[in-house]
Amino acid sequence: MSGECGYSDTSHSRVFELRALEFLAARLPRRAARAGEWGVGTEDLALFHETSGEEERQECAAALAWQRERWAAGFGWLTGPLAHGGAGLPAGYDRLYRQLEDRFEVPDMNPLRIGLGTVGPAIAAYGTPEQVDRFAVGLYRGERVACQLFSEPDAGSDLAGVRTRAVREGADWVITGQKVWTSNATFADLGLALVRTDPDAPKHRGLTMFVVPMDAPGVRVVPLRQLTGGTSFTEVFLTDVRVSDEHRIGAPGEGWRVATGALAGERRAVGDRWHERNARALELLRGLAERTGRWEDPLARQEWARLYSRLRIARFQQERMQQVALGGAERAVDKLLLSTNLRLVGELAAELAGPAFTADTGEWGHYGWNRWLMGALGYRIAGGTEEILKTMLAERVLGLPKEPR
Structure with missing residues (x-):
């Protein structure tokens, strides 16, 4: 336990574990063992979470409500900086908490995974303290949902080839382009968008990252029907979307560095669960x-x-x-x-x-x-x-x- 959490004193992690179990047991029923027996329960063999419409929004509301409970009890952002309301704990405590939470009937947290696992950490790592408070803290407080505006029709595997562009106009940037394979966009409050700001620079150096309000004029979300029948992904069209320079994460031209940090978090989340x-x-x-x-x-x-x-x-x-x-x-x-x-x-x-x-x-x-x-x-x-x-x-x-x- 001590090695996992990064503390030589096992009493600290033990106190944390007991406090987490007390919090969970007071609010949630124990989860029944997931059946591996043949013919028991639902097959549940779909790899992608696929809901849409009202059901999707109900799941999002339930996930946000649970995240607010986590935050109020001190479990909402375990690795987050103390200055921004986090617990300031090593990553091992987050893993330990998730292992404990898996024993209980927790609401489906899929609607928040991108915000908590990818967007939030990227803003916390590369944004200013004001941006962390403005954009990231709300994700961990259960007040906002985020999506990731990275891939494009011609820039998936070669992400540095994005063509969505942003042009500086005074204190603002005007963004135009198209993103695809975006999860959560239908109910997200903000999107982390990788765009091209310098078409003359080498492709990895001409990129900049922005936080885009998903209700901004010019943002249009179109669900995509998948081979499996679901619509868990969307296309996002950005037409002359105006954002303040205060929405820029990192310096102009440093978007690739922010993107690789965010993608590392995504790969970690994909492998962990x-x-x-x-x-x-x-x-x-x-x-x-x-x-x-x-x-x-x-x-x-x-x-x-x-x-x-x-x-x-x-x-x-x-x-x-x-x-x-x-x-x-x-x-x-x-x-x-x-x-x-x-x-x-x-x-x-x-x-x-x-x-x-x-x-x-x-x-x-x-x-x-x-x-x-x-x-x-x-x-x-x-x-x-x-x-x-x-x-x-x-x-x-x-x-x-x-x-x-």
């Missing part, structure tokens, strides 16, 4: 193999055992990387292992289910895997496209020659 779900998937795959008569096939058992080993290795790797700084390029390994393992889980399910994987026969635990595998395709992009992350690891960690730029 999947171990329990993958463990359940393994149990369901074994049940599928037993019911399709494939468990006696040594090749099927070998593939299941290989997948089990990969998932355990990914978990150990992620636990080891907890001690690496948030911005470390090594964090990309967690995300690469996750995206590969999600795909392999889906492919083994397709092999075991046979025709029932593509034609819904109504059998529990068969066709539902279809949504898993389709979602796994998206995770090859989410948090950074695999090819880009491999290049980053090759250059920054292994020291291989850099790609020509």
Whole structure:
């Protein structure tokens, strides 16, 4: 416990743990063990959270209400600076709190993940004290929702190729362009936008980061229908959106530095929260193999055992990387292992289910895997496209020659 939280005195982390458990137990029921037994409960095999309309807004309201409870009790921003209302604790305390909270029936926090895990940390790291108070603190207080305005139709894997532009007009900037694959935009209060401010500079140096109010004139949000049927992503059109220079995060031309810091937080969040779900998937795959008569096939058992080993290795790797700084390029390994393992889980399910994987026969635990595998395709992009992350690891960690730029 002491090593995890960064304290030599285990009494400090123990007091924290007891206080957190007391807070949680007084407000929430214990969470029932997530069923891995065949045929018990819902299959729950969709990898992307997909709700829309009124249901989505109700989830957002519930998440904000819980975040306000966290804040009031001192658990809303555990790693945040004391000067801005945070607890000023090492990252280990945040991990410990999340582990404790997982034991209880907490509202779905998906609507707030980007704000708390990506946008807030980026503003806190690169913004001025006034900007932290103005934009970030509200996210942790449960008063605002944020989205991330990074990817564009022609700038996904090559994020530095964004074309959305901002032109200086006196004390303001006027932003015009298009963003895509934006989560939460339909109900977000603010967006962290990476835009081009110097078209003549090298592409990585001509970028600047801004906080954009999502209700500003000229902002239009259009939901995107996905392959899986949901609309959890959107397009955002920015037409002559005027923001004050006070909304600029970092110096002009330093947007890439802010973006890489934000993306490191996103990759960390993507890697951190999947171990329990993958463990359940393994149990369901074994049940599928037993019911399709494939468990006696040594090749099927070998593939299941290989997948089990990969998932355990990914978990150990992620636990080891907890001690690496948030911005470390090594964090990309967690995300690469996750995206590969999600795909392999889906492919083994397709092999075991046979025709029932593509034609819904109504059998529990068969066709539902279809949504898993389709979602796994998206995770090859989410948090950074695999090819880009491999290049980053090759250059920054292994020291291989850099790609020509």
